Amino acid sequence: MEIRSVSTILSVTVTQKEGRERMVFYFKARPEAGEYTIFMGLDKYENEDLIKFGFPQDIWFHVDKMSSAHVYLRLPKGQTIDDIPEGVLEDCAQLVKANSIQGNKVNNISIVYTPWQNLKKTASMEVGQVGFHDQKMVRTMKVEKRMNEIVNRLNKTKIERKPDLKAEREAVNASEIAERKHQLRDKKRQDELEKLEKERQAELRSYKNLMVAEKMTSNKDTASASKSVQEIEDDFM
Incomplete structure (x- = not known):
């Protein structure tokens, strides 16, 4: 029986993780707010892809200082982070809280969110880990407690895709x-x-x-202003 080293086994495991199909979950925000899509990856490997291949109109959400899912809101084209309806922000915040093992158990947590383009990824960071280019572009909102009616409504719209x-x-x-x-x-x-x-x-x-x-002259004016041949000859006499 072939015996492989631990390092070889770990290498195979990582390769299998990297080569598998990515699972992403999509949700619909409250319909009265308009057409807003919320999505998140299954785990840190999907998060890595979502960080890498995000859209300019994506807004990233995460529980502050705790482990949680990376939740994204895809804005309609032309909108910015300042245009997000309050109800849609609440949907995103509740979904992040519900998908944080620690954050789901406690009250009064903070949710940070920022445009996808502000996410910073360096070679030294672990899989799924992310930083920011500009801390001033990071916003914070408080979530007092989990609201099951919001989380349940969102979960009813959940669709699994392998994009x-x-x-x-x-x-x-x-x-x-x-x-x-x-x-x-x-x-x-x-x-x-x-x-x-x-x-x-x-x-x-x-x-x-x-x-x-004032600058125009008629033929009559031109004729009267010009000397005749006889007059010119008389001048020389």
Whole structure:
């Protein structure tokens, strides 16, 4: 029977973890608030992928100073962290608390949340561990106690998926690049139209200046101002 070292076994275990399909749980926030999707990974390995392949409009939630699930809120395009409805914030906070072993047992805990782009990951950090680029962008909210009616409502909407997070992120990148190109084309066209309009207006102003009455002369004025041939000859006599 082949005997493998502990290090080999650990290596195989990690490889199996890294190669498995990722499970992500999706929830729907309270319907009266609009279309908001909340999601979280099964464990720290999914959290690692969610950190790596997040969307610019994602907001990250976690129990402060305690172990908990990494919960994300995907905002509709154009919204920011300042636009999150109070009820949706409460949904996210309750879901984080409910998925924290320690945080679920105590009252009056703090939830921290920040835009996905503010998450910082370094090579020295453990799997699923994260820091922040700018502490000023991290917000805190208090949760007095678990509210089962909120947690139960969210759990009824839970859907399990095994998404290709990398492919989803690449699709978003491609869409953003295409949109920027379209915007640049529109801006270039608008700039060209504005340039043509400026040139037309300048031409009109120039023409109007030529047509000012004080600067115009009639054929009669020209004839009276000019000397005749006979008059010029008389001048030389």
